[in-house]
Amino acid sequence: MTYGCEDVEIVRNPDPDARSRGAKLAFYVTSHGFGHLNRTVAVINHVPADLPVVIRSHPNLFPHWRERLTRPAELTGHVSDVGAVNPPGDSTATDGPATLELAARVHAEAMARVDEEARWLRDERVAALLCDAPAVPLVAARRAGIPGLLLANFTWADIYAPYARVAGGHANGLVAELRRAYRQATTIFRAEPALRMAWLPGQVNVGMVANPGRDRRKELRGLLGLNSKEKLIYFYVGRYGQNDLDWGRLEAYAAKGVQFVGYHSAPAGPLKNLHLLSPSEWHGSDLIASTDALVAKAGYGTVCEAMAGNTPIVYPPRRGFSEFRALDRSLRSWGGGIPVSARDFRELRLDRALDRAFHLGPLTPPFPTDGAARVARHLAGLCRPVSNRQLEQSAG
16 A cells, blocks of 8 residues: 555545535544444444535545445545554564554654644534544644544554564654544544553443444355355455465365355465355455354454354454454454464364354354444534433433
């Protein structure tokens, strides 16, 4: 990805009356990964369609927003954070020094533009903004005099802190700067499973924020020509794939009646039991709700959609990513999370894990699943102040 991009504007189903009505909501979403996008789009799709919405993210993500939005939204280019840097071809690990170096540069560039961003918020008549999970827009919101809200199960300050302790010097300064920026938030929506974030005041627990999946298993099995006895697994290793997997071993599971669906072809060529689907026609949440189990790295969106859909998930450890501890703990206590070693995942030796997944009893989500609706109601209220009479009726 390229950072420090110029603003680019693309409009999806623009609302011609938006400017005359004034107040709009702005959503700032990190360019790191798709879990944040999936989580935020769940909130946006709950916002009333007549409230104008503008999304600020890296332009590379625009096609993915269009795949998932179910209501009008304006897309504009913006980058103010970097997330974590993964080694090439390995989306389960984090390169600490490279992450800190790039994060410091991008943060400094964004802070140099923060007054310009505050002016943009005023000029666009933005009533409130929500970040998932950049910090700098919260500073801009404070300077523009509008509410700045954070949706997070972690902050980049939490993720960078362990690397900064090793690196020392300027890296610790970066973490301190990020914490100051995050503390500009007027409200923090804590999305479970979450890191503790004890240093951050104003947290409101909203449970899980996830996209609801549609059970399309009958349609999916018909499309693939599968009988009811075959097991169907959603195999997802991130949009960037993972090159060091023993992909050929997947084919051996065909003799055991196990079929896989996903978005990535095996590097060595087609496998007879790995069926590729279009992400624009088959969203991940639908595949999770329509399969017998999920094999994937544990990211927030994937984990929450598995928990909400009561679909078992087989997952490897993630090296050097603080968020994994909270996700792993919740998956184990839920009962539907089945961890495997890094070696077994790399070699795709999943027999025992899949057998366990197929024989689990009924599962129940460990947290409330209506977090997206809760956050959307709060945001809509910032654009539509409740009258005194309504407050009296509510109190009565």
